[in-house]
Structures are given as structure tokens and as C-alpha cells.
Amino acid sequence: MIVVTKHSTSEEEILKLMEELQSTYPVQIQKITGSGCTVLGFIGDTSTIDMMQIQEDRRVERVMRVSEPFKKANRAFHPDDTIIEVGGRKIGGKDIAIIAGPCSVESEEQIVEVAEAVKASGATFLRGGAYKPRTSPYAFQGLEEDGLELLKIAREKTGLPIVTEIMNPHTIDKFVEDVDIIQVGARNMQNFSMLKELGQTRKPILLKRGLSSTIEEWIMAAEYIMAGGNEQVILCERGIRTFENYTRNTLDLSAICAVKKLSHLPVIVDPSHATGMKFMVEPMCMAAIAAGADGVIIEVHNNPAKALCDGAQSITPEDFERVINKMRRYTALEERQISGGR
Amino acid sequence: MIVVTKHSTSEEEILKLMEELQSTYPVQIQKITGSGCTVLGFIGDTSTIDMMQIQEDRRVERVMRVSEPFKKANRAFHPDDTIIEVGGRKIGGKDIAIIAGPCSVESEEQIVEVAEAVKASGATFLRGGAYKPRTSPYAFQGLEEDGLELLKIAREKTGLPIVTEIMNPHTIDKFVEDVDIIQVGARNMQNFSMLKELGQTRKPILLKRGLSSTIEEWIMAAEYIMAGGNEQVILCERGIRTFENYTRNTLDLSAICAVKKLSHLPVIVDPSHATGMKFMVEPMCMAAIAAGADGVIIEVHNNPAKALCDGAQSITPEDFERVINKMRRYTALEERQISGGR
Amino acid sequence: MIVVTKHSTSEEEILKLMEELQSTYPVQIQKITGSGCTVLGFIGDTSTIDMMQIQEDRRVERVMRVSEPFKKANRAFHPDDTIIEVGGRKIGGKDIAIIAGPCSVESEEQIVEVAEAVKASGATFLRGGAYKPRTSPYAFQGLEEDGLELLKIAREKTGLPIVTEIMNPHTIDKFVEDVDIIQVGARNMQNFSMLKELGQTRKPILLKRGLSSTIEEWIMAAEYIMAGGNEQVILCERGIRTFENYTRNTLDLSAICAVKKLSHLPVIVDPSHATGMKFMVEPMCMAAIAAGADGVIIEVHNNPAKALCDGAQSITPEDFERVINKMRRYTALEERQISGGR
């Protein structure tokens, strides 16, 4: 951490500031005296220091971090890729996970039919929403607990582990019991109290990037879960909010490269929510693999036009078959493979 | 709602589509046949229709709303300003509320001292964080339950009603009992399950705008609370996330004008979090009143340099005295008044 | 400027890097050795150093500026407000300029009628577009040279100095001869070759902020003009592009406070283009004055519904009379005055 002093600050005042900082924080401080300003460098662990508080000081012009504020998620301290294994399927390393299924679970017939179709094509996991975050209180909110039951039936019939979104800390125990990977949605990425509770579980967490979260904030949200002892976090890029509104969000594929450099955690891509347009799902899946993603999560519906939510971005099982086959050629080119069950 | 068909769609297919839509939704449909495309207009209540689902249809090019998706919060159906009264103080109409206090409650001495100071200067409410949303799991997370107790002591001593942020649905009962206005933070603006639970209470809710939420999504979040029967919602603009990073966020004062036109709910401004810089607090308070806001919420700390969080944006009680006095002249110019207790 | 080295860099390599940097740049370099990384501080004038080039070095983790990259526009080196005087009217200091007129000059009758009306109400300058930047090549592009002639007639009849936008360096000589303040539009804010040519003139330049330009880039664009010797630059905040699309752009009033702190140049506000909605013009004018702006530029049209461009944001002369009268009360409250001709 670097503290830059104000132009007008006297040498005496700077020495006093150094003393104060040194007595407040568990760090060593060194200084560089410039022509206009002085720079103080903090040596030691600065991850718990609140920059904003130092910024407040009347003698301080600016405070800047020179190292990342995350530890457990940091690749610098954990150079090898984290590989997460669920029900015999791996995510990370050489293994690419394909998570597929409908936006919402609607009926036993629907979820089982989709599950069987995506299983037949080679999907690694089944996704499906039981609790749905909807912008309008008047829109369909999901089948909730009944939806979880239907997902369990589909898992029973296909053997595919299930991924579904949690909306509320009240239901954590139920999710831990019923679900294979617990998804935290974009709107809850900084629901810190829920992240802390999920840190107490030992379930893999699929953590979606917030609509306007920076890459650093996203990794810090993973750090919240990991700080509690749960190190099984899968990051998921799902588009960020920008001025462009042709697509629902702007898929940030360079974020994959950034996460791979900064962290050892696996990272996957959600082209369905990112673009909101089914014709973009196929090319964005290929681009995700090319960018180095450890998987994709795709909406597949057996009758998109009748889907109770987000039909516009769902592809059919036939489309999915074509997409996964093409992805196989892309993963081979990257000397990786689609993760399958044993 | 307007549905635009694809260029190539035959007259026969369009008639079939109209029939299908009419049998699915409780609306009347009329059509305009253009040179290239056909436009279908929906007549009736479209607030529960999922645009995305219709967009999915192979014959549909585009779906557009022509009216707002909110009802209870809509000024069109409720032309008069909503005025919220808490402990004898009003927010809305002619009354402007000044909410002041520290970012975090730190000790009895601190919160009582600040409360007495802002009371003496004429503040309407006391604010103070007990549960703090922090980007880092290693940063100070607030005094939590103890913080609530200290706020109650400060209320006892000054008579100022208290405003504090809720982080977790587990604590709703406690907040309803202890707090006068429950604040929902920007990061929880779309924590829909918590919004629904708050809709079941009868406490006034201060609903901050999400970091990247549109004005429409913000009002829809209020609609979630109102749909549950709790119509006492105060909106709070606190800056949005943009590419500009000189300020912490970009304060969107034109949003005040927009909310006033679209909704009857009161709307206040948080210049401290919006800008993150104390020298901007005074001019942005004046600009908020000039823009038509129904109040401001300001961070005041008796020793900002020692604040456990967000010192950089806190002003001192002396600054606050000057700011509120200047605000009195601005409110007078707008023929309004700062709301005081009886 | 601060250079942070990579974790793995040896002491020897760091010393070699320091030598190389010292021999390349006209600065002194000091170092702070931390636990993980080393920080090099540059002492001296770093404004001409290309950060990106240093960032490239294999031993470098990060390069950060600790001081602003602008000099002539920097308040640190020029503490007093710059006051620009045009035709006996001042902008800056205690004086607030009100620039009013139609989006486009359409006819002699129109421009003279509007000019006389805004003059009668107390406007300081007349604005009007002769060359119009339009998103579509098929939209009305302005009366061009004829428009300039009509503006001159309006100036002749009212005595109001004229402000109009330049689109093309070919016309600089004509603008210098005909116009009192040359406006550079948002889309040309980084048209560096035109900025350089304007730096060679001695005309006041009204420099609009680019749609997505940071405050620093905006001041750097002023620096381009000032580096050429023309120090008469007026900055104009006109809204930035964000995800919010209820308003045309998002008016960033906190940018006024930032510019006032960073630079000595006057800064005004354009509420008409920022919001794109005439009902917001009045409150945003008041908020601009409250925020500390040195003026406003407002679209006024004698028949907005028939305006050839941007009618949606133009107010009538009657509205303008009301707005300027209210602004007088706001400027008085700030102990300032609307600048008038002699």
C-alpha cells in the first residue's frame, strides 16, 4: 500500500503521520521524498487495512493498493489450478464442465425430459431454477420447494448432479441436503450475510459475477466464502451491465483471462443470460472455450416458446446436441476434455 | 405492449399468432400492417406478461412495453405525493428530511455524541450502521446486535428516530421492534426474498438504488415491498456505477426528477456514499434540494480520521451545522422546510 | 509516478531496472523494499513519461501515477480561478454565464426572435447550431455557412455574443472571424488534430465533455488546446453515457466539484443535452448553480414542436424567463451574479 501526501505537507508533519500510521497498523513504513509530494510505502500484510480511513487524513492526498486484497483465492499463494469434483465429475484443470437445463423447473415431465436429453448429448450437470429472482413481483417466481423435489427426481432418473440457485439463507440447510452445487445469483453476489453462511457449509458454490461488479469484487465475494472454510468455489461470468443494450448484458470474456491470472479457482461462462439471445449461445460457447473457460452453463428447454421464463435465450435439445458436439472439437483443440461421469 | 413481427411472416401466420396470444393472455389484440412488418398492440393490463417469453416466438422480431411495469408505485394511479410520517417527522410533500450520523456505530460515547450534535443542528433522523456490508471479509463488519442497542440509547437520549441497514432476513423481527426506518442497502436492492419479507412488515423502508440498477428496476424493487402491503417506501439515490472513477460513484440527480414524474414515493439523496469525498457533500446537498429531493442522508462523524469505516466521506458536526444552515436557505427558496419533530 | 516490481524479481534485477529507468527518463528514482515487492518512486516531472511503456517491462507488475498528467490546466500551479471575458461578459469567478438559443439555426426570423427573447430575459450569450453532428446521415445537418450568417445577424440585432459548434478544421479561419466562442462538441472532444489547431487561435473555446470521457481525459483535452498557447478554455459538462436510459445521458454534477478542485478553468452545465427532457431543464439548472457551476447552456426554441432537431429538450422563451428568474435567486444565494453585458 502506498500513501501519497499533499503538496503542502511539511517534513515535520510527514514524520508525525508516519509515526501515527506505524503505531496504528502492523506494518513497516518507508518513505520516498519527491519534488512535490512524499510517498509512504507500507511493508507487511495490508489486506486488513481500510484504505478509506487513511485517505481521510488531512495530510493525505491519495492511497493506492499495490497488491490484491484477496488471499485464499489468490493464485500468488496457490499456483496450481483448483479442481472441484462433484459426483465423479471434475471442473477445472483439463476438465470442462457443461451444465445444461431449463431456466425454471416447470413440471416433472419437463425437467425429466430435458435432463434425459442433455444427458444423452453428454452434459456434465443438470441446471434448473426452483427459486427464481424476477424483476417484477407479478412474474412467475418458480416452483420453489416443489421445484427442488422435481430436480431430485430428474437426478434420480439420469444420474446428473444438480445445480440450482439459492435466494434466501433460510433455505441453506435444505439446499445442502438436496443439491450438488449451490448457485449464488448475480443479484446476491454481495449478499454478504448469505456468503458467510455458505462459507460454513462444505458444498461447492457456483458464484455468478454481479451485474456491475469488478473482477476484484467478484473474487472478494469468493474470498468471503473461502474465509469461512469452504474453498470449493466456481466463478461464473454472466455478462456485465454496460451502455450497450442490443444484448441483455455484455459478456466479458477477457474476464476469464483475468481470473485465470489472479486466482486458482475454476471459472465458467453463462452465454444464455449474458446475451439474452439464443442465436448467440453457440458462438459464445465456442468463444468461452477458446478464451480458457472451465465450462459453460446453458439454458436448454424442450419448448422454448412455452417456457415460463427466459424463453428468448433457451435453445432446444437438438440445438444443444449440435453445440456440445462442436464444443468437443474446440476442447480437443485446447487439449482439454468435456468432463463426464464415471 | 407492442409486438413487432418478422419481415418474412405471412398474413396467415400473423393471424395464427394473434389467436395464440389472445388465448394465452387476458388482453385484446389489434394489428397495424406496415410495409415490412406488422405491429400487434395489446390492450388491457400487461403488467404480468413476460415479454421475454413472447420474444421467443419464431414469428416475433421484437417486443416493447409502452407503459410502466409498476402499479402501486406509479404516479399515474396515485397522483398525490406520498408523505411518510415517522415519530412526528414527515418525509415528502413540503417536508425535507435530514438524516445524519456516522457510517458505523462504534461506541456509546461516539453515537451519543454525534446524535446530540446533529440533533442540536436540526437533523430529523439519526443514522448509523450496526451491520455493515464490506467488500472484504477481513474488514470491520459492524458491532451488529450491540450496535442496535447503542442506537436505541442514542434515540433515548435525543428523541431522534433511528435509521439503520438490515443485511439479513433472520433479523427482520428485531429490526421491526428496535428501528424506526429500516434501510435496504444498494447491494440488497434486488434481494427479492428479503424485499418480500419486508413487504409483510408495516415499518417504513429506506430503499437505496442498486449500484447499477435502472430507475425502472429501482421502482420495481419498491413495488416488491408494496405488493406485500407495505406502502411506506422511501427511495434513496446513492450514486450509480459508471466508467468515471474520480468519484466513488456517479450521483444521478436527474433520477430525482425522473422518480418524481414516474412515482408518488418520496426520494432522498446520499451524497456521502455517492461521491466518497467529503468536500463534495455540501455542494451535492444543495444540488439535491435544488433538484427536488425530499431529503438527504449524510455521514457525520465526530472524528472522521479515526472512523472505523468510510472516514473519507464523513463530515464533522461543525461542517454539518454549516451544511444544514445553508440547506435551510435552499429549502426556503423552494418553499419547503426541513422536517422537525414536535 | 510509482513502479511496483513483480514478486519474483531479484535485488540485482531491480538495481538494473533502476539504472535503466534513470538513464531513460529525466527523473530521480528512489526505492522502498517491501516483503513481497519493491516500489520505485520517480522524483521530478513525469508528465511526459509514457506509463504504458514502463508497464511492458518484464520486471514490472504495475505503474501508477501519483500526480495529475496536466500542467497548464492544473489548479495546483494556478490557484486562482480563470475568468474569461468575451464582449464585456465574464465567465468564472463571481460571474455566471447563461447561454441560450435553439439547437439549430433554422431561419432569420427564428434565430432573431429567439435571440431577442433570451436577451430580454437576461441571457449572457446566444447559442445556435449551424453545423450539426447527427447520428444519421439522412437527418438535417444544419444550415452550415448560411447558419453562421444568420447568427451574425442575430448578434447584430441584439448585441449578444454568439457560441456555435465547429465540426471540421477546414472552417477554423471562418469561425475565428465570425464567432465569439467556438464550441467543440462531445464527439470531437478527442479530435486531437482539431484541438491542436484551436490551440493556435486566440478564441475562447467551449469544450464539451466526451460521452464517455473521464474527468482527467476531459481536462487533458483542454490541456491540448492550452499547450498550443490558447488558455481560454471553458469546460462544459453535458452528461455521460451510462447504463441508465431513461434520460438521454446521465448528468454528472459531481464533476463540477471535481473540476473546480483539479483545475482553475471555468465549467458550465448543459442540462438540455444531458437529460434530453425539457421538464428536467429547470431543476437541473438550479442544481448546477448549487453545485458550483459557472454557467449553463440551455436550448430555447420559439416553437419546440416544430424544431428541426432536439425539440424534446428545448424550452420556450416563456419557460426560459421563469428559469432565469429562478436562477437569479439561486446565484444570489451563492453570492454570485448572472453575467451581463455592459
Added chain:
Amino acid sequence: MIVVTKHSTSEEEILKLMEELQSTYPVQIQKITGSGCTVLGFIGDTSTIDMMQIQEDRRVERVMRVSEPFKKANRAFHPDDTIIEVGGRKIGGKDIAIIAGPCSVESEEQIVEVAEAVKASGATFLRGGAYKPRTSPYAFQGLEEDGLELLKIAREKTGLPIVTEIMNPHTIDKFVEDVDIIQVGARNMQNFSMLKELGQTRKPILLKRGLSSTIEEWIMAAEYIMAGGNEQVILCERGIRTFENYTRNTLDLSAICAVKKLSHLPVIVDPSHATGMKFMVEPMCMAAIAAGADGVIIEVHNNPAKALCDGAQSITPEDFERVINKMRRYTALEERQISGGR
């Protein structure tokens, strides 16, 4: 185009509005009467109608386009891909162009060495900046005319056609004579007067997307050039400005899919400027091909650490060899090929 009337508007007023609109614009108008509002549909060519002007009318609530405002660039009226041929090399259709070279031309030795290296690896075109848009007036501005001469020498020696950026309409004649593809930079994307002049030439134009331009505005900028008769426009996605600042810009690869659907023009990707980080160039090149791009433009420098600009994003000729070889496998997978000279 759709006009929605205000709630309160009487039937009589609506009929009057329809008459007025019909007499002003060369379109047919039909109406749908809803419960709250009335919708008027315009039938005919609406591309020259100014929405903003209609929005102004006191009876109008909202105006919405239902079709794109561009014609010549519109795929609807020109279903086949446009293939541009320069010096025997094709861009578009099955052919993928690889444009490579340094950010700035620095010396004959440098540009010839890089040109020979990228030629040997299989590049299609040589790029190099002679006129450089720099944020600071104090930074290196390019070799200007001398740079053009050096590019010509490099073309002479390698046979690679040259691509370079124009900054100023004064130099158009020279560029037409000397250059094979004229690049318009992001900051000049809406320099409409220069676009119009380029529309009068018959040179291929490489049109970069503006930092904050929507896809529609970008295609409209192409339309400006095409409206003048020059239909040889190549679009180039180079990252957009968002809140994320880990990368210099956010590369929007879904824009490739959007452009392909909306327009017949070829579209390429600039991963170097988009990300600003050389380690991202390789994966983003692969992702671009996977997304359907018609080429990439990459910065290659023989000594990035000594580059006079943007070294941080330049790769070496050895890196380039590896990248282009990997791209060959990706293009083969898409059944396309890297375009080579004859």
C-alpha cells in the same frame, strides 16, 4: 415507428395529431386504441424521420423505432456477406484477415523488420501508426508524414498492403494515394465531417467502434461513409468503456454476432487495444475467430519494452508466429481460411 399518446389525450386530439403527422411525413399512419393510451403506427420509410421532434409534441408520451435506422449497411436489404478485396487479399466470406504490426512506426529498420517477420508468419496486412491519437499533448504523436513514407518502404519490401490511421481531413488525399486501407480510430468514429469526406473516396475504410458507441451508432457511422458512395467498410470491435478497469476496455465479442445479424459488412477484432495486456492477445484472438469474426488486428513489435507507445499490449514476432499458427487450427475448425496474397 410507433407513437404512443399520453393517457389524457382525447379522441379528437388524437385524430388531429394523426392528420398533422400524415401531412408532415411521407408515411401512412394507422392507430390502435388501448385502454389507457393510443398507439400510432407509421407505415413506410421512416429512416429520415427525427423521433426527437415528434417526442416533443404535447400529446405524445413516447416514440419508438421498430426497424433499424440504417439502409445501405442493413443485411435485410443485402443478405449476402460483403467481401472486400485489397491487393489480392480478401476480408469476409470464408476469408479471415490477419493485420499485424507495431502500434507506431518508429524507424525504417523497425517497420521493415516487423513487416518481414509478420509476412513470414503469414499475416495478410501490415499495420502501423504514423499519426497517433494520444491522450496527452506531451506524449509522442507519431512520425506523421515520415511514418507514411516508411510504411510504403515496408510495403515495397514485403508486398503487404498497409493499414494506417487518419487523424485529420487535411490529409485525405495523401492517404488515398499512399495507403491501402484507411483506418478511422475509435475517437473519430463520430467525426461526421471526416466520415462524409471518406464517403467520397473509393478506398476501403477500417472503422473502429467508438469507446462508448452502441452497435447501432457504429453501423450508422458506416452508413455515413456508404451514403457517400463508398461501400467498402470493414468494422472493427476494439473494446468498449465500462466500469471494469482491470482491462483497458471491455472486449465485446457478442457484438460480432450482432453485427453479423444486422449487417452484411465484414467485422474484425482488435484484442491488443481492447485488453491492453499482451497475455490476453492469444486467447482473445482465438475467441474472436470462434465468435465469427472476419479477422483480427494485432500489435506486434520487435522490442515491445522499447516501443514508443503501447508496449504493454504488443507481442513479439515469435509470439505472433505461435498465435497465427494456432489461429489456423481455429479457422480450419470453422471451415474458413486465413486470407493470403496471390
